Amino acid sequence: xxxxxxxxxxxxxxxxxxxxxxxxxxxxxxxxxxxxxxxxxxxxxxxxxxxxxxxxxxxxxxxxxxxxxxxxxxxxxxxxxxxxxxxxxxxxxxxxxxxxxxxxxxxxxxxxxxxxxxxxxxxxxxxxxxxxxxxxxxxxxxxxxxxxxxxxxxxxxxxxxxxxxxxxxxxxxxxxxxxxxxxxxxxxxxxxxxxxxxxxxxxxxxxxxxxxxxxxxxxxxxxxxxxxxxxxxxxxxxxxxxxxxxxxxxxxxxxxxxxxxxxxxxxxxxxxxxxxxxxxxxxxxxxxxxxxxxxxxxxxxxxxxxxxxxxxxxxxxxxxxxxxxxxxxxxxxxxxxxxxxxxxxxxxxxxxxxxxxxx
Numbered sequence: 001x002x003x004x005x006x007x008x009x010x011x012x013x014x015x016x017x018x019x020x021x022x023x024x025x026x027x028x029x030x031x032x033x034x035x036x037x038x039x040x041x042x043x044x045x046x047x048x049x050x051x052x053x054x055x056x057x058x059x060x061x062x063x064x065x066x067x068x069x070x071x072x073x074x075x076x077x078x079x080x081x082x083x084x085x086x087x088x089x090x091x092x093x094x095x096x097x098x099x100x101x102x103x104x105x106x107x108x109x110x111x112x113x114x115x116x117x118x119x120x121x122x123x124x125x126x127x128x129x130x131x132x133x134x135x136x137x138x139x140x141x142x143x144x145x146x147x148x149x150x151x152x153x154x155x156x157x158x159x160x161x162x163x164x165x166x167x168x169x170x171x172x173x174x175x176x177x178x179x180x181x182x183x184x185x186x187x188x189x190x191x192x193x194x195x196x197x198x199x200x201x202x203x204x205x206x207x208x209x210x211x212x213x214x215x216x217x218x219x220x221x222x223x224x225x226x227x228x229x230x231x232x233x234x235x236x237x238x239x240x241x242x243x244x245x246x247x248x249x250x251x252x253x254x255x256x257x258x259x260x261x262x263x264x265x266x267x268x269x270x271x272x273x274x275x276x277x278x279x280x281x282x283x284x285x286x287x288x289x290x291x292x293x294x295x296x297x298x299x300x301x302x303x304x305x306x307x308x309x310x311x312x313x314x315x316x317x318x319x320x321x322x323x324x325x326x327x328x329x330x331x332x333x334x335x336x337x338x339x340x341x342x343x344x345x346x347x348x349x350x351x352x353x354x355x356x357x358x359x
Contacts, residue, residue, distance in 0.1 A: 002028035002063050003186050004049060004154060009058035011044055011210075019044060019210040022058070026203075031180045031187045035197040036207035037233065042190045043158060045207070049188060050156050051075050063153045078147035079156040082163060084139045086131040086146075092118075093127040096145045117145045120182070121175075137168040141175070148183075157189040161196065173199055194234050198222065206230050223344070228353035231282050231346060237310055239282045240320040243350055246275045253342065255281045259317025263294050267342035268359055274347060279356060282346035285310060288322035294337035302330040313338065 004026040011019040019041050026032045034042035047053040049060060051072035059068045067075045086095050096117060097110045105113075118124045121141045131139055140160060147155055161169045177200055180187055191197055197204050198218045205215045206229075214226035225231035231239045244257040253271065254261035262281070297315035304326060311322045311330050315338055322338065324330070347357040 003030060004188065005061040006045075006049070007059045007061070009045075009048060009060065010056045011041075011048060011053065012056040017056075017210075022212060024205065024212065024215065026186060026188060028063075028186055029184045031189065031200055031202045033189045033191060033197040033201035033204050034207060035191060035194060035204055035234075036213075037192060039209075040207040041210040042192075042207050044210075046156055046158055046188060046190050049154075050077055050079055076153040077156055078150050078152040078154075079158065080143050080147050080160045082159045084131070084143045084163075086139060086142055088131050091128050091130060092123065092134070092142050092145075095131070095142055096149050099146065099150055113149045113151075114145075117149045120148070120179070121145050135168075136164050137172060140164065140172060144176075144179075148179075152185075154186045154188065157187065159190055159192070162191075162193075169196075176200060194236065198234075206233065208233075224355070224358045225282075225346060226355055228280060228282065228348045231348070231355075235284055237285055237321045239284050239346070240288070240318075241348075242281050242316070242318045242320070243278070244281065245278055246271060246347075248272075248275055255340070257316045257318060260295060260315065262316050263339045264342035264345065265289075265339050266359070268357065270357055271342070271347070274356060278350050280348040280350050280353075281340075282348060283320070283340050284344070285321045285323035287341045287344045288313075288320060289339050289341055290322070290324070290328075290336055291339045292337045294339035296335050297338040299330050299332055299334050299336060301332060 006022050006024040009022040010017060034045060036042050044053060048055050051070060055068060059066055062075055093114055097114045100110045100113060118127055121144065123138065123141050123145065126134060126138060161172050164172060173196060189200060201218050203215065204218050204221045206213045206221060208229050214221055214230045221230060221234055225234065242257050244255050247254050247256045253264045253267045255264060295315060297313040300312040300314055300319065303310045307326065309324050309326055311324055313320050313322055343359040345359045346355060348355055
């Protein structure tokens, strides 16, 4: 296959296995994001693809070629790190073309490629400046340009935006998205920032403790999480969780927490098979709806964010967060009716956290 394939890849340090039997297919042209908390193994996985970390077992293919035993410079990859690592005494032009010069490419061809990349990244006016004369965002563009100019089969990005401020991060996300759409190259990108993952990726791989929890489109990772870990890690504010059982009263379905019954609306028919079984209900803030006919909830706190506000509620013996528009006023200590959108909720096994049902 074109792209990247990992087959039963294992990694151990001093006899301790930290990643075991990782199987992953990255299609040609994918923008795949490795997402997870610190220590989950995402950078280790990227470094094994790059050849910076040897695998303990298994195999890695890049564009149909087994590269498991090859050195990084033999794998037809280019890597962009969190640190820009630019040569401070060289101009932008020389920084971008340095790898081509070391590879023995003729000077006219180097100039042509550097100019093409500079135009693509909109840094042509910066070509004769030194890195110290550039902003953080400009330096990161130069680092990306140095990778682009080599025209590799696969680009590897290791948290490339984490040193930038919030405004520059947002700007660079847009630039990276546009760049991928123009080039159509395979990109593997590491981040712990779920906003980066959801906005950039064509496919997201969520990792935890050295194993893949879910590999899917950003939409499915958000709307149909494979387990409670994925549901809790993806989304801000996090998904609301409460333990209990599904109960039916006539035509109405409730989720009984033991301290109250949460009304569910538009519940899928498949939920009938789960009535009476202990489980965990997962509902994102936008899945809680205000309705005078719902269960009474006490307003604990309202947090305006501009276009939205998040309302912390005490309901059915638990605290849950609901999302509302800015026009509604909430007073701490007041009561409001709440129902849960059963068409979009998730239900998880209370023991192993695996998803039982998505609305």
